[in-house]
Structure formats: structure tokens, C-alpha cells
Amino acid sequence: MNMMTPPPTAPGLQPTTRLTVLQGQARVSAGPRVEFSTVLGSCVATCLFDPEEQVGGMNHFLLAEPPAGGQTVDEHYGVYLMELLINEMLANGAAKHRLRANLYGGANLYPGMAQIGSANASFAKTFLLRERITLVREDLGGNSARRVDFRPASGLVRCRTVANTLAPEERPVARPVAAVGEVELF
């Protein structure tokens, strides 16, 4: 388990603004007092950081199995969710070639969900490899829930195991049926 302790807050400075990243969300910030937090069971969180621009972002997802085919997760939806995070990073000044990634989660808390946690972790690693985004740290798999605290402006991450009962109820997310792939010809 990786442990990185954020710098202590100096007296007189504004307190940290802690923002929870829920399943299905992606948040990006360059705020020096902002900390993103999430608790993961089978879900996976991607933390992206651009060291030059000092901006970071986190997402939190658990992909459903695709309706058919040889894939283990809904790759279409996964690529979309990762692209949302990357686009938000780029909109905040980051450059894709400078992005550094950390991956957390993908635990196998329950026997019935064992494969999907691992499959989601595998998807995230494959995605980063394909996009040539450097994976600097990963803490994936196992059978314990994790709490991840991420300072987006400094890239510092603290990941620790927590009681599995603290992990939120997680349901694999499938693409919404409506308004997906909608085509409008002008």
C-alpha cells in the first residue's frame, strides 16, 4: 500500500476543501487547498496530474460487462468516461503528453464481484498504456476497500485500506440507454 503524506497545513492558511468524488464522477482542480477524496471497493479511481501546469483530476468508475462480445467490461463507456476526465484536464491547461497517472481500487470484496473489479482495473491499465499516459503508481486488486485522498494541485496521493463496510454500495455502470450515440444530421 502506498502512503504519501500531504504537507501539513501551516498556521494561518485556509483550511483544505475536501471534495468527495462519487462513482460516475470526474473532478478537476488546480486549487492548492483542494483535496479530492473517495472510498473504493471494486471501483477504480484514476488520478491524473500535470506537474508543469499543477492541475489534477480524479474519476471513479465501475464498468458493467458489455452486452455481447469478447470484452470483459463495457470498453466504449470506459473510454468515454476516461476521455471526459482527460478533456477536463486539457480544458484546465494540462497537456496530454505531460499527464502522470495513479490507479487505485479494483478490489475483490465479494466473491460474486471478483472478476469485475479485476476487469475494471485491467481496463484502466490498458487504457493508459494505449494512450501513452505514464502510470507512476498503482494500488489495485486485493480484497480490501481503500480510501484515496488526492491533492490535485500538487499530485500528492494518500491511499490507505479501510474497513470494507466503509465502501459505498457499488453497482457496475452500463451506458445509459437514452441519449447515447445520438446522431443529428444538419
Add this chain to the structure above:
Amino acid sequence: MTKTTRVLTVDDSASMRALLNHALTTHGFDVAQADDGQSALEWLQLNEVDVVITDINMPRLDGFGLIEALRNGTRHRDRPILVLTTESSDEKKNRARQMGATGWIVKPFDATKLVAAVRRVSH
């Protein structure tokens, strides 16, 4: 003999390019790929294509820049251009329309709808 429809997909995401390539080639399209608008323009200087599918957010030259360059040029000015994007804002959709895009497709794409749109604009 029916001519195979040639599609150029423009997206900086290798994962998205792989999904598009799979969706289009399995439906009989001839697919070429570029990783940003600048690469697409360079490829289009030397090659012919029936339909262009482009992302919006890309380095070097984005989708808007690509549409503008193609519509202001001569060789590909009438080529159908479908925008495939995560963008959901009406402002950006209207901008694409005003710049001359042929259609707007929201990610994550549905392969059946995408293929139908490509067939429709290429005939």
C-alpha cells in the same frame, strides 16, 4: 462493382481510434485514421476520402480548425464531416453546424447509429 466507402477518422485517443476502426471495418468501410486535425490535413493533401469523422478536442489542430480548413479549401470542401464528441453544449454544436459540419454524434457512440449516419451522408 460497388466502390468501398472510405472513412477518415480523426481522434487523439488511440482507444477511441481502435473502437472506431473496429466498428467501421466490420461493416465494410475502408478506414484511415489520423490522431489530430493537422495530421488529417496532411493526409488529405495526398488522399481521397468519402466521409470524415472528427473529434473536437485535439492537440495542434482541433475539430473546429479541421472543419474550417476543409470548408475553406477546394479539394475537400464538399466532403461530409461528422463530428464525434463528448461535448454536449449547444453552443459548440451550433458552432460546428455554422462552420459547415454535416452532423453531430455524441460519444459513447452506438456502432449501428454511427454506421447508418456514415452510409446516409456518403450517398
